[in-house]
Every structure is written in C-alpha cells, then in structure tokens.
Amino acid sequence: MANSNLPRRIIKETQRLLSEPAPGISASPSEDNMRYFNVMILGPSQSPYEGGVFKLELFLPEEYPMAAPKVRFLTKIYHPNIDKLGRICLDILKDKWSPALQIRTVLLSIQALLSAPNPDDPLSDNIARHWKTNEAEAVETAKEWTRLYATGA
Amino acid sequence: MDSEDDMHDANDLESVDDDFYSGDTGMGSDDGDAHYDFGDNESDDSDDITSRQQQNYAILSEADIRQHQGEDISRVSTVLSIPRYAACILLRHYNWSISRVHDEWFADEEHVRKVVGLLEKPVEMPNARELTCGICFENYPRDCMNSASCGHPFCWACWRGYISTSISDGPGCLMLRCPDPSCSAAVGQNIVELLATDEDKEKYSHYLLRSYVEDNRKIKWCPAPGCEFAVEYVIGSGNYDICCSCSYNFCWNCTEEAHRPVDCVTVAKWILKNSAESENMNWILANSKPCPKCKRPIEKNQGCMHITCTPPCKFEFCWLCLGPWSDHGERTGGFYACNRYEAAKQEGAYDESERRREMAKNSLERYTHYYERWATNQSSRQKALADLHSMQNEKLEKLSDRQSQPESQLKFIIEAWLQIVECRRVLKWTYAYGYYLPEHEHAKRQFFEYLQGEAESGLERLHQCAEKELQVYLDAESPMKDFNDFRTKLAGLTSVTRNYFEHLVQALETGLEDVGSSNSQATCSKSSSSKILGNKSKSGKIKPAGASSAAGAPSRSMDDGNLWSCDHCTFANPKATNTCHMCEHHR
Ligand SMILES: [Zn+2]
Ligand SMILES: [Zn+2]
Ligand SMILES: [Zn+2]
Ligand SMILES: [Zn+2]
Ligand SMILES: [Zn+2]
Ligand SMILES: [Zn+2]
Ligand SMILES: [Zn+2]
Ligand SMILES: [Zn+2]
Numbered sequence: 083m084a085n086s087n088l089p090r091r092i093i094k095e096t097q098r099l100l101s102e103p104a105p106g107i108s109a110s111p112s113e114d115n116m117r118y119f120n121v122m123i124l125g126p127s128q129s130p131y132e133g134g135v136f137k138l139e140l141f142l143p144e145e146y147p148m149a150a151p152k153v154r155f156l157t158k159i160y161h162p163n164i165d166k167l168g169r170i171c172l173d174i175l176k177d178k179w180s181p182a183l184q185i186r187t188v189l190l191s192i193q194a195l196l197s198a199p200n201p202d203d204p205l206s207d208n209i210a211r212h213w214k215t216n217e218a219e220a221v222e223t224a225k226e227w228t229r230l231y232a233t234g235a
Numbered sequence: 236m237d238s239e240d241d242m243h244d245a246n247d248l249e250s251v252d253d254d255f256y257s258g259d260t261g262m263g264s265d266d267g268d269a270h271y272d273f274g275d276n277e278s279d280d281s282d283d284i285t286s287r288q289q290q291n292y293a294i295l296s297e298a299d300i301r302q303h304q305g306e307d308i309s310r311v312s313t314v315l316s317i318p319r320y321a322a323c324i325l326l327r328h329y330n331w332s333i334s335r336v337h338d339e340w341f342a343d344e345e346h347v348r349k350v351v352g353l354l355e356k357p358v359e360m361p362n363a364r365e366l367t368c369g370i371c372f373e374n375y376p377r378d379c380m381n382s383a384s385c386g387h388p389f390c391w392a393c394w395r396g397y398i399s400t401s402i403s404d405g406p407g408c409l410m411l412r413c414p415d416p417s418c419s420a421a422v423g424q425n426i427v428e429l430l431a432t433d434e435d436k437e438k439y440s441h442y443l444l445r446s447y448v449e450d451n452r453k454i455k456w457c458p459a460p461g462c463e464f465a466v467e468y469v470i471g472s473g474n475y476d477i478c479c480s481c482s483y484n485f486c487w488n489c490t491e492e493a494h495r496p497v498d499c500v501t502v503a504k505w506i507l508k509n510s511a512e513s514e515n516m517n518w519i520l521a522n523s524k525p526c527p528k529c530k531r532p533i534e535k536n537q538g539c540m541h542i543t544c545t546p547p548c549k550f551e552f553c554w555l556c557l558g559p560w561s562d563h564g565e566r567t568g569g570f571y572a573c574n575r576y577e578a579a580k581q582e583g584a585y586d587e588s589e590r591r592r593e594m595a596k597n598s599l600e601r602y603t604h605y606y607e608r609w610a611t612n613q614s615s616r617q618k619a620l621a622d623l624h625s626m627q628n629e630k631l632e633k634l635s636d637r638q639s640q641p642e643s644q645l646k647f648i649i650e651a652w653l654q655i656v657e658c659r660r661v662l663k664w665t666y667a668y669g670y671y672l673p674e675h676e677h678a679k680r681q682f683f684e685y686l687q688g689e690a691e692s693g694l695e696r697l698h699q700c701a702e703k704e705l706q707v708y709l710d711a712e713s714p715m716k717d718f719n720d721f722r723t724k725l726a727g728l729t730s731v732t733r734n735y736f737e738h739l740v741q742a743l744e745t746g747l748e749d750v751g752s753s754n755s756q757a758t759c760s761k762s763s764s765s766k767i768l769g770n771k772s773k774s775g776k777i778k779p780a781g782a783s784s785a786a787g788a789p790s791r792s793m794d795d796g797n798l799w800s801c802d803h804c805t806f807a808n809p810k811a812t813n814t815c816h817m818c819e820h821h822r
Contacts, residue, residue: 091371147370148400174416181370181397182387182414 088116092142095185107189109140117142121153121189125232126197130224131159134232138168138192140185150179151188160220160227162201162210170195171205291472292487294480295454295465297444303467304331304447311336320423321353323443327409331451352412352421358386368393369415381430383413385420394430398422402435406442458490459483475499484660496743497664505667509606515599516606526550527557538618538655539698540573540611555608563692574669574691575684576604605670609663615698616659622702623652630709639714647726651701654729658694658736662687668743679747686742690735697728731800 096116099109106124111117121138125131137156143149153175155168163171174183174191204210212220295303311333312322322336328351329335339347348355360366360382365374370393380388389397393414401408411422427439448454448465457464457479466477468487475487476495484493486502494502509516523532528550533542540554541563551560556573563573626648635642665687672680705725708718799808801820808814813822 089371090373094372145400148396178416180414180416181393181400182389183416187416 091147092116099185104186104190104193106193107186109185109189117146119185123189123193123196125228126193129197130221131161131196131228131232134228136196136232140188142185147181147183150175150183151185153188153192158227158231160209160224161196162199162204162206162213163195165205169205171203291474292466292468292477294457295467296480297463300444300447300454300465304444307331307333315340317353318425320425321421324351324353324410324421324423327443327446327450331447331454352419354384354420357384358382360386360388370397381426383420383422383426385413385415385418387413387415387418387420389414391430394426395432395435398427398431398439399435402431402438402442406446408439409442409446455487455490457481457483458485493660494664494667496661496740497668501667501671502664504671505609508602508670512599512602512606516603516610524554524557527552537702538615538622538659539695539702540615541695541699555611563695572688574608574666574688576601576669602670605666609666612659612663612666616656616663619652619655619659619698623649623656626652634705634709637711637714638708638718640718647722647729648701648705651697651725651729654733655694655698655701658690658697658732661736661740662691662694665690665739665743682742682747686735686739690732690739693728693732693735697725697732700725700728 093116096111103109106126107121109119109121111119119140119142121140123136123138125134125136134157136159139154139156141152143152153170155164155170157168158166159168165171170192172191172195174180174188199213201210201213209220212223293299307326308319308322311317311326312319314337315322315325317325325336325340325347326333329339345355347353360377360380362377364377366377366380366388367374368380368390369387370389373390375390377388380390381394382388397414398408398411401411412418413420413422424439424443428436431439448456453470454465454467456462457466457477459479459481462479462481462483464480466479466487468477474495475489476484476493477487478484478493485491486493486495486499489499489503491499491502491506522536523534525531526533526544526548529544529548531544531548533544535542535554541560542552542554544550544552552558553560553563553573558573631642631645631648634640634648635645665683669683669687672683674680704721708715708721799810799822801808801822814820
C-alpha cells in the first residue's frame with residue numbers, strides 16, 4: 083500500500099544502497115513497506131564498538147526528502163549521543179537536514195558518530211558525564227556493552 | 236560621525252551603531268536629535284503630561300513598516316551596489332541596522348559575504364542540455380531547473396517543496412541556504428518570488444515584515460492585545476512614554492503600561508511584588524466594603540473615591556481609608572492625609588475589619604495600603620476611560636441638546652475626562668513609588684506625600700465634579716441657568732489638577748531633589764528661565780494664560796480659609812506661610 087506511489091528518488095536510493103553498499107553498512111527495505119529499512123552498522127575499528135554489529139531501524143516519512151528520515155538504534159549501546167531508547171542526537175537528523183542529503187549520508191554520519199562520540203552535545207546526561215569525568219572507564223563500559231549486546235545474537 | 240554621537244545616550248551604549256547613513260525613513264532619525272527637542276532632564280518639558288506634541292517616536296501601520304523596510308533595502312542596495320534581495324539578506328543578518336551593514340561590509344566584504352552566503356561571482360548551472368536534480372534525482376532540461384547563486388541545480392517542484400518546508404518551520408526561512416549540504420549560498424526572496432506558491436510567498440513576506448519589527452532594536456510592536464501597530468523610537472531620546480494610535484499608552488523601555496514618572500526598575504519590582512502577593516490581595520479588589528457607619532455592604536460602581544451610603548444612612552466616606560469624606564473634600568485644617576500610610580495607621584484604619592487584623596504584620600499592612608491605592612486608581616482609571624468614551628459617543632450630544640449648547644462649546648468636558656484618565660494613571664504609579672521610597676528619608680517622604688496628597692485631593696474634586704455634578708445637567712429637562720458656572724468650575728478644576736500633577740511628576744522625575752526651601756528655588760528659576768528662553772509650547776502648557784485665570788477663581792473659593800493658591804503656579808499653600816512652597820513666589 084505504502085509502496086504503490088513510491089517517489090522515484092526513494093527507488094533510486096534503495097537500488098543504489100543494495101548495489102553499492104557503503105563499507106560496514108547494510109540497509110535493506112522491509113518487504114511490506116518500502117519506506118522502512120532494516121539497517122546494520124559494524125562498530126568502527128579503533129572504537130569501543132569494534133567487533134559489534136548494531137541493528138537500527140530507519141523510516142522515511144511521507145515528507146521525505148523534505149523531512150529527515152527517522153533513525154533509531156535497536157541494539158543497546160553505551161554512547162553519550164544515543165539514549166536508552168536508541169534515539170540519536172545528530173544535527174543532520176534535525177535542524178541541519180537538507181533534502182540533498184541521503185539515506186547513505188545519514189548512515190555514514192552515524193557510523194562516524196560511533197568513532198567520535200561528542201559528550202559536549204549529549205543526549206544522555208549520565209553517560210556524557212561519565213565520558214567527561216572518566217573517559218577510560220566510560221570506554222570500558224562501552225566495550226563491555228558491545229560485548230554483551232552487539233555480538234552473537 | 237557627528238550625528239552618530241548625537242544619538243548616543245549614556246544609558247544606551249549600544250545605540251551607537253544606529254543609522255548614521257539612513258536617510259528619509261519618515262522620522263528623520265538620521266539627523267540625530269536636531270528635529271526633536273528631547274530635553275535633558277533639566278528642562279521642564281516634563282511638565283505637560285496630557286498632550287505632548289513633540290514626539291520621539293512614530294507609530295507605524297503595516298503599510299508604513301513595508302515602506303520603511305523597502306526604503307532601507309533600496310538604500311543598502313544602492314550604496315553597496317548589490318541586488319535588492321542581497322541587501323535584504325544583509326539587513327536581516329545585521330538586525331536591520333543600516334549602519335551596521337555598512338560598517339561590516341566596508342571593513343571586510345569578503346568575510347561578510349561568506350557569513351551570510353552571498354557569493355561574489357555567481358556560478359552558472361552546468362552547461363548541459365539535461366541536468367539531474369539534487370533532490371528528486373530526476374533529469375530535467377536545463378530550462379526547467381533553477382539554482383541559487385551557487386549553480387547547484389534543483390527542479391522547480393523540489394525548490395517549491397524545499398521552500399515550503401522551510402517556511403512552515405517558521406521565520407528561519409529568512410535565512411534559507413542552498414539545499415546542497417556542502418554549500419552555504421543564501422536563498423533570497425528573489426528565488427522565493429520566482430518559485431514558491433502564492434501562499435508561501437505571502438507567508439515569507441509576512442515573516443520578513445515581522446522580522447523588520449522584532450529583530451530591529453528601534454522598532455517594537457504595540458503590546459496592546461490585538462493591536463497591529465508598531466512603534467519606531469529614536470533610541471537615546473529619553474522619554475519612554477508611547478501613545479499608540481490604538482490609544483494604548485506604554486513604556487518603550489519595558490513595554491509595561493506607561494508609568495511615568497516612576498522608573499522601569501521600580502515598576503518591575505512592583506509588578507513582581509504584586510504577583511507574589513496576589514493571593515493575599517484578592518480581597519482588596521473586591522468591589523464591596525461595609526459602610527464604616529452602618530456596616531451594610533456598599534458597592535463601588537463609580538470612579539471617584541467619594542462614597543455615599545444608601546438611605547437612610549447616607550454616610551459620606553472615603554472608599555480607600557473609610558474615613559469621613561469631610562476630611563477629604565474640604566480643607567478642615569491640616570492637610571489631606573488619605574494617601575499617607577503613617578497617618579492611616581495612627582487613625583487605626585487598619586483595625587477596621589477582621590481581615591485587616593489578620594494582616595497585622597506590619598510589612599503586609601504597609602504593602603496593603605499602597606497596593607489598594609494603586610489597584611483602586613487603576614480600576615478608577617478604567618471607569619473613567621469608559622465614561623470618557625460614553626461621553627464622546629452619546630452623552631455630549633444629549634447634553635448639547637438639554638442645555639442648548641453647541642457641542643463645540645462642550646470640549647471642556649472631554650478635556651476634563653482626558654485629564655482624569657491621565658491623572659489616575661500617574662497617581663496609581665506614584666503609589667508604587669511611595670512604597671519603595673525609603674522610610675528613613677523623612678524629608679523626601681513628607682514632601683512627596685504632600686505633593687501626592689495635593690494632587691490626589693485635586694483629582695478627587697475634579698472626578699466628582701465630572702462624574703456627579705455633570706449628571707444634574709444631563710438629567711435636566713430644560714437648560715439650566717448655572718451651566719456657565721459649572722463650565723467655569725470644571726474647567727478650573729481641570730486646570731488646577733493638571734498643575735498639581737505637573738508639580739508631582741516633575742518632583743518625582745528629579746528624584747525629589749527640591750525638598751527643602753532652599754532647593755525649591757531651583758524649580759522656580761528653571762521654569763522661569765525656560766520661559767525667558769522663549770520655550771513657547773512648554774511654558775504655554777504649564778500655565779495657559781486663559782486657563783489659569785479660569786482656575787484662579789474656583790480654586791481660591793474652594794481653598795476657603797486654610798489655604799491660599801499661588802498666583803504664579805497655582806499651588807495650594809497653607810495660610811501660615813507667605814511664600815509659595817513650590818516656587819517661592821510671595822503672596
Ligand atoms: Zn527535483
Ligand atoms: Zn549551492
Ligand atoms: Zn496599539
Ligand atoms: Zn518602563
Ligand atoms: Zn451606611
Ligand atoms: Zn471622589
Ligand atoms: Zn481617605
Ligand atoms: Zn508658586
């Protein structure tokens with residue numbers, strides 16, 4: 083139903099995501115709703131998330147691309163810019179969204195956020211405080227969570 | 236830079252930046268204060284509290300705002316040799332300050348261009364027959380695409396959607412940039428006009444208009460609910476009182492209701508205090524009180540404070556202090572004291588009711604005294620305003636009919652009501668002032684309460700005359716012989732009351748500096764020197780020749796016995812003195 087008059091842009095983006103996936107990222111549309119994507123991002127090397135496989139969901143709202151896609155982590159993750167519901171604090175998903183951005187650029191930005199957490203613009207105050215007061219310990223916790231929640235299962 | 240310095244006010248350091256280039260904006264703000272005689276706190280232009288002619292502001296309708304905005308844009312566009320849409324973007328960025336735009340531009344054009352997204356050399360779209368839209372990824376003929384000055388092509392439908400989304404997000408659309416995330420080229424009104432829907436064009440232009448008022452430090456909306464006028468103010472010009480075309484009076488500085496002669500800080504403190512105490516004070520605003528004699532509840536449904544209990548009691552008392560009116564209206568030795576907290580306290584007025592006893596704590600009792608007077612004058616002013624309107628709209632015609640007087644001969648009645656409305660406002664704020672006047676400044680307090688009491692008792696007489704005595708002539712079946720006496724009396728009371736209030740306002744605005752007889756000479760010499768200097772309109776208003784002679788007779792007859800009215804300034808002085816308290820003029 084939602085797929086009947088899918089804009090050409092979404093079809094093109096989807097085709098390209100499938101034919102030339104970005105390294106460490108996979109995104110595939112759900113069978114019954116072409117606006118809903120199952121996403122997997124590999125934890126970047128040299129980050130506390132290395133070795134983890136993180137599941138996300140991405141949804142393209144009716145107004146897309148005039149409005150940003152909605153993205154959320156499904157895998158539990160210890161990160162100052164991601165809260166316990168998996169919501170992500172990323173400027174391009176909010177006021178810096180531009181219709182010339184794409185699903186691919188969004189996912190690449192999220193991958194980059196895993197490599198470079200930004201505790202100065204936190205979504206989760208507790209984790210951000212932890213990061214700022216004792217970064218080594220916070221990184222240990224992030225690694226621990228990656229091991230617990232983002233591997234195997 | 237001379238004119239800029241003229242605009243510079245010590246209280247308003249930021250004002251330096253404004254408008255030394257701006258030309259004919261309709262109020263000539265570029266000329267510094269050449270056109271405006273703002274006074275300098277020393278002069279007595281503060282004396283006229285009813286009809287200030289010289290204005291340091293202009294009221295702008297929507298059409299005026301658009302015109303001013305258009306003129307500013309043209310000016311920047313001409314001086315900088317840039318298109319109008321670019322001038323508009325620049326002005327918006329620098330909060331509509333022409334001088335700021337010019338300063339920044341001529342200091343570092345490259346930097347300014349970068350910050351606001353105006354490219355020096357526009358880039359054309361790629362020269363191909365077909366181009367791919369960066370939003371919908373479709374290919375279109377080059378003619379069906381558009382770009383900002385950066386050359387990034389998007390199709391019309393995508394532009395329309397992009398602009399529409401931004402406009403529906405609010406005034407941020409005025410700072411729209413190219414959709415390409417790596418590009419910061421500004422998207423101006425030219426592109427909106429070319430590509431957006433009519434509805435969006437209108438919304439955009441509305442945001443632009445609002446920005447010109449809301450982001451501009453020289454312009455504000457009138458705060459009256461529903462009013463669509465804006466006010467352009469000459470920054471640094473001193474007097475903050477604004478009278479909007481909708482008839483609402485407000486303070487430019489704090490946008491509260493006009494509160495001259497009380498300063499904004501006191502007003503803010505007072506308003507805060509009122510909201511903190513509002514629960515305790517609700518009962519004060521009740522419209523009914525027990526008659527001090529027969530204890531039956533009496534409702535106040537008039538503006539003046541002189542209450543007469545219903546028959547058979549008929550006791551005449553003061554709504555505020557519940558004391559006999561005979562202590563108020565007539566001079567029975569001593570001075571009018573209803574306004575004084577200490578006097579009220581001594582007479583035990585605050586033991587009057589159960590409720591007041593509960594409020595025994597001195598601080599609250601003291602506040603109650605001032606708050607009640609502040610609030611009652613406020614409601615009294617509302618009543619007077621309504622009376623003024625009904626007078627203008629219906630009663631004057633009726634009176635003209637009943638008394639066989641042409642309406643043109645009845646202007647003195649409107650003038651009386653205008654004076655009452657204004658005086659209620661001033662009087663109201665002097666109670667906030669009185670509350671914050673330090674207890675230990677005895678001399679100042681005494682002087683203040685004396686002036687306030689004089690003004691208040693004058694106003695009560697005027698209000699009573701306009702409210703009750705006039706009624707007789709309205710109700711009369713046929714013209715009454717003594718209508719001319721009434722005219723003389725009301726016009727006289729209006730003039731006397733105006734004088735009292737002018738003294739009061741002036742004294743408060745100079746911080747009660749004139750307290751003590753040696754200083755009071757300053758008041759006198761100031762006003763006379765300004766007359767010598769030929770300051771016609773001002774001195775004319777302080778003491779209109781015609782009005783003062785009309786005022787002389789009734790005020791003297793009213794001050795029977797205990798007071799004498801000064802020939803020079805009409806101030807009522809106690810019999811025991813031979814020199815006027817206000818101006819040192821000898822009897
Ligand atoms: Zn397009
Ligand atoms: Zn661009
Ligand atoms: Zn207004
Ligand atoms: Zn103010
Ligand atoms: Zn009674
Ligand atoms: Zn009265
Ligand atoms: Zn009283
Ligand atoms: Zn005098």
